[in-house]
Amino acid sequence: MLLTLLFVSLLVFMVVRVLPGDPALIMLGIEASPDAVARMRESLGLDRPVPVQYAEWAGRAVLGDLGRSIQYDVPVAGLIASRLSVTLPLTIMAAALMLMAAIPLGVFAATRHRRWGDYAAMTLSQLGIAVPGFWAGLLLILLFSVKLGWFQAGGFDGWGQGAGHALKSLLLPAVALGLFQFAVLARTTRSALLEVLREEYVKTARAKGVAERAVIFRHALKNAMIPILTVAGVQLGQLMAGSIILESVFYLPGLGRLALGAISARDLPVVQGVVLFVASAIVVINAAVDMLYGVLDPRIRYE
Amino acid sequence: MTVLRGLALTLLALLLSAAPAAAQGALTVQVSTEPPGLDLTSNPSSAIAGVVFYNVQEALVKVDRHGKLVPWLAERWYTTDSKNYTFFLRKGVRFHNGREMKAADVKFALDRAVNPETKHPYRVQYENVQDVIVKDDYTISVTLKLVQANFLWTVARQGSVIYPREAVDTLKTQPMGTGPFTVADWVRGDRIVLVKNKDYWQKGLPRLDKVTYRFIPDPNSALASLKSGDIDVSAFGLGPENVDELKKDGRFQVILGDTTNDVTLSMNNSKKPYLDKRVRLAITHAINKEEVLKGAMFGYGKILGSNVDPLNPYYVDVSKREPYDPAKAKKLLAEAGYPNGFEATFKVAPQYYYTVRSAEVIVNQLAKVGIRAKIQQIEWGQWLAQVFCLKPCENPDYDMSIIGHAEAWDIGNFANPKYYFRWDSPEFQALFKESEVTVDDRKRRELYVKMQQMLADEAPAVWLYMHPRLVVTKKGVTGIWKDLPVPSLDLSEVGWQK
Numbered sequence: 042m043l044l045t046l047l048f049v050s051l052l053v054f055m056v057v058r059v060l061p062g063d064p065a066l067i068m069l070g071i072e073a074s075p076d077a078v079a080r081m082r083e084s085l086g087l088d089r090p091v092p093v094q095y096a097e098w099a100g101r102a103v104l105g106d107l108g109r110s111i112q113y114d115v116p117v118a119g120l121i122a123s124r125l126s127v128t129l130p131l132t133i134m135a136a137a138l139m140l141m142a143a144i145p146l147g148v149f150a151a152t153r154h155r156r157w158g159d160y161a162a163m164t165l166s167q168l169g170i171a172v173p174g175f176w177a178g179l180l181l182i183l184l185f186s187v188k189l190g191w192f193q194a195g196g197f198d199g200w201g202q203g204a205g206h207a208l209k210s211l212l213l214p215a216v217a218l219g220l221f222q223f224a225v226l227a228r229t230t231r232s233a234l235l236e237v238l239r240e241e242y243v244k245t246a247r248a249k250g251v252a253e254r255a256v257i258f259r260h261a262l263k264n265a266m267i268p269i270l271t272v273a274g275v276q277l278g279q280l281m282a283g284s285i286i287l288e289s290v291f292y293l294p295g296l297g298r299l300a301l302g303a304i305s306a307r308d309l310p311v312v313q314g315v316v317l318f319v320a321s322a323i324v325v326i327n328a329a330v331d332m333l334y335g336v337l338d339p340r341i342r343y344e
Numbered sequence: 345m346t347v348l349r350g351l352a353l354t355l356l357a358l359l360l361s362a363a364p365a366a367a368q369g370a371l372t373v374q375v376s377t378e379p380p381g382l383d384l385t386s387n388p389s390s391a392i393a394g395v396v397f398y399n400v401q402e403a404l405v406k407v408d409r410h411g412k413l414v415p416w417l418a419e420r421w422y423t424t425d426s427k428n429y430t431f432f433l434r435k436g437v438r439f440h441n442g443r444e445m446k447a448a449d450v451k452f453a454l455d456r457a458v459n460p461e462t463k464h465p466y467r468v469q470y471e472n473v474q475d476v477i478v479k480d481d482y483t484i485s486v487t488l489k490l491v492q493a494n495f496l497w498t499v500a501r502q503g504s505v506i507y508p509r510e511a512v513d514t515l516k517t518q519p520m521g522t523g524p525f526t527v528a529d530w531v532r533g534d535r536i537v538l539v540k541n542k543d544y545w546q547k548g549l550p551r552l553d554k555v556t557y558r559f560i561p562d563p564n565s566a567l568a569s570l571k572s573g574d575i576d577v578s579a580f581g582l583g584p585e586n587v588d589e590l591k592k593d594g595r596f597q598v599i600l601g602d603t604t605n606d607v608t609l610s611m612n613n614s615k616k617p618y619l620d621k622r623v624r625l626a627i628t629h630a631i632n633k634e635e636v637l638k639g640a641m642f643g644y645g646k647i648l649g650s651n652v653d654p655l656n657p658y659y660v661d662v663s664k665r666e667p668y669d670p671a672k673a674k675k676l677l678a679e680a681g682y683p684n685g686f687e688a689t690f691k692v693a694p695q696y697y698y699t700v701r702s703a704e705v706i707v708n709q710l711a712k713v714g715i716r717a718k719i720q721q722i723e724w725g726q727w728l729a730q731v732f733c734l735k736p737c738e739n740p741d742y743d744m745s746i747i748g749h750a751e752a753w754d755i756g757n758f759a760n761p762k763y764y765f766r767w768d769s770p771e772f773q774a775l776f777k778e779s780e781v782t783v784d785d786r787k788r789r790e791l792y793v794k795m796q797q798m799l800a801d802e803a804p805a806v807w808l809y810m811h812p813r814l815v816v817t818k819k820g821v822t823g824i825w826k827d828l829p830v831p832s833l834d835l836s837e838v839g840w841q842k
Binding site: 060062063066067074075076077078110112113114115120123124179182183186187190192193194195196197199289290291292293294298299302305306307 | 378380381464466467468516517531532533534535558559560561562564565568569571572573574695723724725726728729732734762
């Protein structure tokens, strides 16, 4: 895990420095004098050797200090924390909606295998895969914000005006964000359940007269959960990373937009900090998913 | 099932929860670019000016909505030789921390602008200041090394704002000044909130209690926010493609005006074939600017002939001096040794969508005279590195590009042979130098007319059009400037119609 993070930190550090574009010039704009740009570059420490810059940054990062944002002049760690107050609930909401919709749909399709219910469910999931998230987002805005006026077209007013108001402003983006992953998970649920329903013990349970509801939910679905959980775990990481586009469509001040803005502005400390943070989060999520296998399946236990 | 039912009820509750109602004394303004800090004295970005200038911080002299220089923190001034100026400050003007503004504060701000240790981005503008002397608490004199015709403009620009010395360290995050608003909050990446300065020196102003700037870079999102009522004013960022539709919508009013933003097609004068004036003139004659304006800006904006915009008092229309004439273009290309034209690349940054649209129209026009141009869309950082090319970059890496130059009075860029146009004309440089020290208005005007004519005839670049000011507000919002003679968004007189 530590090796992965070290590799990621090196990679992001080098990539942002190879990119053309001078952070000092981007900050000051084309009306600034060359002297002003040179002085800014010096004040940002960009004139020092690259290995020195990396060693200083990595040394501080290990202690939780990710440096200061060039454009905002605030600690990067604080910036990430403030953006997490948007991206984390957005991701969790998208994941919750995804699970709420995908698992029942997958079960519905699997239990009506090769009948109209199955075909309808899979057509719906196919739409979810085909429709790009940003387009879905724009359509949702057009209908629910512009036409009906039920929701804001975007933005996030903060948690200060109540959790209800805050969550409401994240609902449309969460739906758009979770759409693709919902479609994939629905198909995964259907396939996993179909495979389990073919098992001998399921036939035995039915032969013994166990109610179909119990067969599906108490026996079959539980065993199908391992592949479903694996995919859902990977999708959680993808939801977090995928929020970058939806945050731009809905102009949410989240982690994704922070990263996008930082790349455009060549705010190197922020780009490095966000990438390192997201990489760490994905590593932790994967580890948590691995641990959960042991809970679901007693045969899998970690010593 | 209970879980599902619970979640469904939660969703319903969310749907029914109402947003807090907007107060009449409040205004939400959309802008497309978040300012890179709030310090006007260390960064010339117009995004900072849009929030801080006129609203939080003020200068001695003001450019008003008509482009005229009028009293501001200085209630009057005089000079007999355009080298020694005396400013008489208003009495009783207080900074946001309650302390009265005095001449010592003005001296501090101006000395700091002159000091090479400070990272003032326009220090070259203040290099001519020899001395700043406090005569008394409300009188200050400034002596220049040389006569400077535009000195009052220097004193009126965004880098000349007056602030208390005790607030120097927080200028970037919490600027303090004498303006009608103070900065209440800055949620990075989302919004800046300004609130009314109850002790503002202009009685009766500001009309608003609170202003929220929302950063919405995407024009579609900005349009959706406007139509759904989330924002009251779209100040920067809506495209001209929406104007006709919004004009017909009775909920909104569209404000169309002039700016100092000259959309310029640059040519790399340091390399072939652009170092040949005949080629540059051929490109000028090949371009139908009316078509470009229609295609890129839906007809909004004004055709330009040189680097001076209609808001400048010395503006003359030189756009007909080298008119659209494809036959002449072909003839000039043949004379220059390119009878079959040549290949070229436009490097443009899609972040400024109007540059891409303009390039698309122009590429077709150039093709008709044999210039086979293609468009390369590059990210802004790359544009700055390759096209704008500041030290340590030695040679700009581009053929042609398009970008808007927003600064007022920036004809001096063409007197700088190191500027990315790389045009080196000693004759033009001499004219510009003379104009900077000529204070007689009539003579200065003559020099400016000569410079504009020379730019049109030498064609170091092609000036396409003045980018229009396009502001859309909800009906009932009053007081917004129609034209933009300086980068700013003066909200002191903006309010809701009663």
